[in-house]
Amino acid sequence: MSKKIEVGAKYQHEFRFSQADVQAFADLTGDHNPIHLDAEYAATTKFKQPIIHGHLSSSVFTRFLGMEEPGGPGSIYMKQETEYLRPMYVDTDYLVEFEVVEVDPVRHIARISTQVKNKETGKVTIRGIGTLMNETHY
Numbered sequence: 001m002s003k004k005i006e007v008g009a010k011y012q013h014e015f016r017f018s019q020a021d022v023q024a025f026a027d028l029t030g031d032h033n034p035i036h037l038d039a040e041y042a043a044t045t046k047f048k049q050p051i052i053h054g055h056l057s058s059s060v061f062t063r064f065l066g067m068e069e070p071g072g073p074g075s076i077y078m079k080q081e082t083e084y085l086r087p088m089y090v091d092t093d094y095l096v097e098f099e100v101v102e103v104d105p106v107r108h109i110a111r112i113s114t115q116v117k118n119k120e121t122g123k124v125t126i127r128g129i130g131t132l133m134n135e136t137h138y
Contacts, residue, residue: 004103005070005110005137011098013064014119017052019090025056051087058082058126060096061114065132070100070112075134078109082128086118093119101129103138110138 026032034041035051042050061080065071088094095117102111109131116126132138 003137004105005100005134007100007103009070009100011064011068011070013060013068013096014093015060015063015096016093017056017088017090019050022050022052022056022090025053029053029055047087049089051089054082054084054126057084057088057116058128060094060116061128061130064096065098065112065114065130070098070110070137071132071134072137074136075132077130078133079131080114080128081130082114082126084126086123086125088116088118088125094125095119105138107133108135108138109133 022036026037031053035045036053037050039050062077065077066075067073097115097117099113100110101113112130112132114128114130115124117124
């Protein structure tokens with residue numbers, strides 16, 4: 001039997017996205033907004049360079065919660081509340097941080113604080129709360 005995840009447990013993972021990741025996401029979703037793909041266009045915006053799609057940026061939550069603690073294999077994502085606070089850019093190092101804020105051991109459900117920080121500046125780019133079900137962890 002796997003160990004149970006406790007309230008207050010914290011986890012952190014590093015990641016980054018490439019322009020090829022952004023292009024693949026655009027092709028998969030059909031979102032070819034030039035703010036993500038066209039450096040000349042993006043230079044005319046307040047961002048000055050292409051930004052990563054918001055949902056690609058926050059996909060790291062499911063990436064890690066689906067395969068690593070405090071989620072892991074067998075986890076079912078039930079809900080994600082997300083705030084996009086700052087743009088994210090390709091080839092930049094980020095940290096995704098999780099903290100277990102609530103566990104319902106009867107229903108095997110946990111609420112997990114989710115956030116992304118720019119590794120260099122420490123500024124939060126995304127924050128939210130995810131709700132997961134996992135019969136072996138919660």
